[in-house]
Amino acid sequence: MANQFLIKETMAKMKELSTSEITALQNGTYDGVQLLGYHKKGDTPAPIIYHYVDLLKDPDPGPDDGGSVIVVGGIKLFHNYVGDINLLYFGRQEGQVLNSYLTKALRITANTGSFTIIPKGSFLIDRSYTPVFNARIKGIDRNLTKIILNPATATNSGAF
Amino acid sequence: MFLNLNGNFELTDVELDANAPNLSASVSRSSGIDNRHAVSNATYKRLRIKNAKTVTPNFSGGYGITFWHGGCDNVTIDDIEFENIGQSDLGLFEMENWTVRNIKSKNCGYMVINVESSNKSRGVKNGVVDTVYASNVGRSVISLIRNSASVGDVESVTVQNVYVDKCGLTNSDVGGIRVRGTKNCTIDNVKINECNSIGIRVSGDWFGFKGTVNSYADLASLTGLNKGDIYRVSSEGLLYTYLDNQFQQQGQGQSQELLKCKNLVLSNISINKIQTTVNGEGVRVQGEAFCSHDDITLSDIYIGNSQSTGVLATYSNRITVNNLKIDKVNTS
Numbered sequence: 001m002a003n004q005f006l007i008k009e010t011m012a013k014m015k016e017l018s019t020s021e022i023t024a025l026q027n028g029t030y031d032g033v034q035l036l037g038y039h040k041k042g043d044t045p046a047p048i049i050y051h052y053v054d055l056l057k058d059p060d061p062g063p064d065d066g067g068s069v070i071v072v073g074g075i076k077l078f079h080n081y082v083g084d085i086n087l088l089y090f091g092r093q094e095g096q097v098l099n100s101y102l103t104k105a106l107r108i109t110a111n112t113g114s115f116t117i118i119p120k121g122s123f124l125i126d127r128s129y130t131p132v133f134n135a136r137i138k139g140i141d142r143n144l145t146k147i148i149l150n151p152a153t154a155t156n157s158g159a160f
Numbered sequence: 161m162f163l164n165l166n167g168n169f170e171l172t173d174v175e176l177d178a179n180a181p182n183l184s185a186s187v188s189r190s191s192g193i194d195n196r197h198a199v200s201n202a203t204y205k206r207l208r209i210k211n212a213k214t215v216t217p218n219f220s221g222g223y224g225i226t227f228w229h230g231g232c233d234n235v236t237i238d239d240i241e242f243e244n245i246g247q248s249d250l251g252l253f254e255m256e257n258w259t260v261r262n263i264k265s266k267n268c269g270y271m272v273i274n275v276e277s278s279n280k281s282r283g284v285k286n287g288v289v290d291t292v293y294a295s296n297v298g299r300s301v302i303s304l305i306r307n308s309a310s311v312g313d314v315e316s317v318t319v320q321n322v323y324v325d326k327c328g329l330t331n332s333d334v335g336g337i338r339v340r341g342t343k344n345c346t347i348d349n350v351k352i353n354e355c356n357s358i359g360i361r362v363s364g365d366w367f368g369f370k371g372t373v374n375s376y377a378d379l380a381s382l383t384g385l386n387k388g389d390i391y392r393v394s395s396e397g398l399l400y401t402y403l404d405n406q407f408q409q410q411g412q413g414q415s416q417e418l419l420k421c422k423n424l425v426l427s428n429i430s431i432n433k434i435q436t437t438v439n440g441e442g443v444r445v446q447g448e449a450f451c452s453h454d455d456i457t458l459s460d461i462y463i464g465n466s467q468s469t470g471v472l473a474t475y476s477n478r479i480t481v482n483n484l485k486i487d488k489v490n491t492s
Contacts, residue, residue, distance in 0.1 A: 118174060125161055127190065133166040139174035142208045142241070149161050149179040154187040160163050160194035160222075 005034040005049060009041040011091060014050070015072045022073045025052040033077055038091045045086050050077035065104045066090050081108050086117040094121035097150055099129050102137070110134045124150040127159055161192055164232065167199030171207065178212035180221055180246070188214040189246075191222030198230035198254075198282075205238045213246035213269050221246015221269060228253040228278060238262055248274040254312070258287045265294040265301075269330075274303045275314055283312025289319040297327035299334050301352070306341030306419060315343040322350045328357025335361030335444070336431070341419035349428040359431040359463065362445040364420050364453060364475065376400075379407050421453040427460055434466040442466045442486065445473040459483050 032051040067090035139145025178190040212222035231254030242249035400407040442463030459482035470486035
């Protein structure tokens with residue numbers, strides 16, 4: 001039954017796929033999982049579809065990065081981002097440190113001309129964050145997207 | 161916060177808060193964006209960068225955006241708001257082919273835009289600064305200077321459309337706009353409401369110059385010498401630099417060649433009020449320690465309510481002043 005998708009409201013629920021659901025993905029009953037939000041339904045810009053990766057036929061998309069590759073129950077689900085990536089798809093929430101998730105998203109958008117988008121809200125960043133080559137980062141608006149130096153990483157050297 | 165060490169970096173539509181007011185005094189020198197390693201292509205648009213000023217006032221905090229340690233070429237900076245930056249809002253030290261447009265600055269502790277070829281620099285060249293609104297500036301709004309130890313030039317830089325409320329608040333000498341040792345630079349359409357310093361200072365500092373002796377033999381009697389010290393031997397009219405434990409003849413005028421301004425145009429300058437009790441010229445074009453400038457044009461200059469000299473020009477060659485207007489020069 002091609003082009004049928006399991007539907008999950010949150011990432012947590014997607015990572016709790018049952019044995020029968022995993023079997024259904026493996027045998028082709030479902031092509032993948034449609035995710036309606038990350039922490040709660042509707043908290044991402046739009047639902048996205050994670051496809052089942054048949055590692056016997058398809059290239060390995062890499063380790064679980066919390067946004068494009070999800071490992072659950074011994075299988076891998078993969079969403080192929082095309083265009084800009086909003087960090088909401090990686091589950092970023094206000095007050096959290098951006099660094100590692102920025103890097104995960106930038107590894108996908110770099111060299112494509114697309115942006116990694118930091119959502120509305122205030123976020124921390126550890127000092128001296130170095131983006132990958134060909135990185136494009138944008139917020140929603142300078143009055144809406146705020147990046148604050150993480151005090152735990154500050155020094156007295158004037159370091160960036 | 162951000163280090164661009166790889167090139168091809170674009171950042172837009174965010175506020176960067178360096179968070180200095182909330183940091184302890186021991187770790188409070190945070191900064192915004194640092195470009196280095198001679199990378200290429202950086203774009204910064206529609207940003208607000210703030211709070212790099214520590215609790216210690218003035219020249220004590222971090223930068224807004226800098227380009228140094230190799231810097232970056234092909235740079236676009238457009239529509240940036242700086243608030244409460246301790247050092248320079250923009251430190252442009254090593255870069256070529258760049259544009260800075262639409263800058264708003266509040267409460268900068270040091271210089272809003274510091275274009276300065278630094279040590280081991282390849283220079284700062286082919287740049288435009290267009291449209292700057294600044295208020296409450298600690299030192300200069302614009303600084304175009306060749307560092308005394310630089311091997312690079314500040315060359316072919318145009319600064320235009322600069323509007324300032326108050327500048328020079330914590331330094332009465334550096335100048336609202338400062339120029340030194342530049343080549344082929346233009347500063348056009350600057351309006352300063354109140355300057356607590358020299359309005360525009362074009363200087364020819366000669367770092368390393370230590371003094372004059374009568375004869376070459378007198379050099380041998382000097383003590384406490386450091387590498388780079390320069391003395392003039394008056395009987396010969398020549399300069400000698402102390403290098404490798406001996407004096408080497410530099411010839412007359414070598415240092416002045418490095419730090420003189422060549423082909424500098426200052427036009428459409430309006431300074432409403434010079435508000436200081438020392439060094440309060442509206443415009444000072446001055447050579448210092450044998451340094452003279454070549455081909456400087458001042459046109460359409462308005463100085464109002466100066467407490468000192470309106471325009472002071474000395475030690476310079478071929479200075480042209482056109483349409484100079486000085487109003488209410490109040491000296492004491």
